[in-house]
Amino acid sequence: MVRSWNLGTDDEQLSDRPGYELVGVVGMPPRAVGPGRAIGRRVLFALAVLLVVVFAVYVDRGGYRDANGDGISLLDCFYYATVSLSTTGYGDITPASDSARLTNIVLITPLRVVFLIVLIGTTLEVLTERSRQAFRIRRWRRTVRDHLVVVGFGTKGRSAVEAFLAEKDGKPEQIVVVDTDRAALSVANARGLVTVHGSATRADVLRVAGVPRARAVVVAPNRDDTAVLVTLTARTLAPRARILVALHEMENVRLLKQSGADQVVVSSETAGRLLGIATVAPHVVDTVEDLLTPETGLALDERPVTPAEEGRSPRELSDIVLALVRDGRMRRMGEDGTEVLRPGDRLLYVRNLQGEDGQGEMGSLFPRTQ
Structure with a gap:
């Protein structure tokens, strides 16, 4: 059962909550652990607890008395620990010989442990899952930075994530998805992505997603008005982050630019032109x-000019250069000043992926800091 959270109206309330109250809002990717391995861990933990109890009883064996009156041996300590931890206790029939007690230790008690694992293992897993999730959320919030935040995990958001992961250095742990659709967030979690449930128009939801420490924010909601509100909020929280927005209508591009978007892609116009x-x-x-x-064939890419290329013409390079970025502005080939490459320039070029072992950096969407 998924718990519904009332996020309230106080803009500071959500991000100030401790980790255990964010379980259900922040979704951590599941850890792939097989059932055999999970049961093995529980058995090893039970054995460790058993040995601790045996050691404690053996150290203080003078304080224990056996019904036989022959003192407490190491075997007696194991016997006492096993019947105590398995909640068996003492009854009318108790093992009196060493062989009976050895049987109890070697055979009967392991069977009791297996029974307890099968009977209550799932219940214990459910009870402890929330604590584990709270611990992972706290640790993630302390360490997350220079990541990619994707607002909206629809067709455009998923495509942006796939494009980022296709790059050589693209890793799932560098991505946080924000959406109000639980089904979409479940798909993102299954792909190893951290998710945040809530409306990205709320500054507090974006704070939980780590937008103030993010390197880039992809805004891909289903509505243009939502994109404007998210962009305004994200720009306020992260003045230096790159904000890239997907729109449906060309008439809203200027408004998005004024709201703080670095790049705007109009899906309907682009599809219509194609x-x-x-x-x-x-x-x-x-x-x-x-x-x-x-993945294959040709690809658009971006890279910095190397020291060996400074002072040369872009036409002399082996790469097919389409444009260059200088002082934060793109300049097409043929414009004034593009004849000679300068220090600090970045090249927008066509890269041939045939025969390459991997892909280069994701230039336009998630550029590396130099």
Whole structure:
């Protein structure tokens, strides 16, 4: 059963809550542990507890009395520990000989432990899961930084995540997904992503997702007005983070730029242009698709100019350079000042992935700090 949380109206309330109260809001990716391994861990823990009790009884064996009156041996200590930990206790029939007690230790008690594991193991797992999740959330909140926050895990959000993970250095632990759809968050958790349940228009939800320490924020909700509110909130919390927004209508691009978006992608306009081009030049669309697919073929990429390339013309390089970024502004090839490469320039180029072992850095979406 998933617990519903009342996030309240106080903008400071959610991010100030301790980790155990964020269980159900923050979803940590599941750890892949097989049933055999889980049971093995419980058995080893039970044996460790047994040995501790045996040691404690043996050290203070002078304080124990046996009904036989022959003192307490090491075997007696094991016997006492096993019948005590298994909640068996003493009854009318008690093992009196060493062989009977050895049987109790070697055979009967392990069977009791197996019975207890099968009977209450699942219940204990449920009871302790919340504590483990709270501990993982606290540790994650202390350490998360320079990560990617994806708002909206629909088609566009999932595609952005897949593109990031396809890069050489893309790792699931670097991504946090924010959404109000529990089903979408379950899919994200299954892929190893940390999730936050809540509306990203709330500053406190974005704080829980670590937006103030994020390197980039991808805003991909289903509505343009929601995208504007999320962008405004994210820019207020993270003045230096790159904010990339997906829109449906071109008329909202200017508003998003004023709200603090670094880059805006209009899905409807882009799809419409590609459909129009496909009617007269279908292979152009195939090439664009190839450039946008990072796994094989050609790919668009971004990298800094190397010291050996400074002072040279972009046309002299082996890479096909389409544009360069200088002083934070993109300059197309052929514009004034693009004839010679300068220190600090970044190249936007076409990279051939055929024969490469891996992929390069994700330039436009998640650039590395230099």
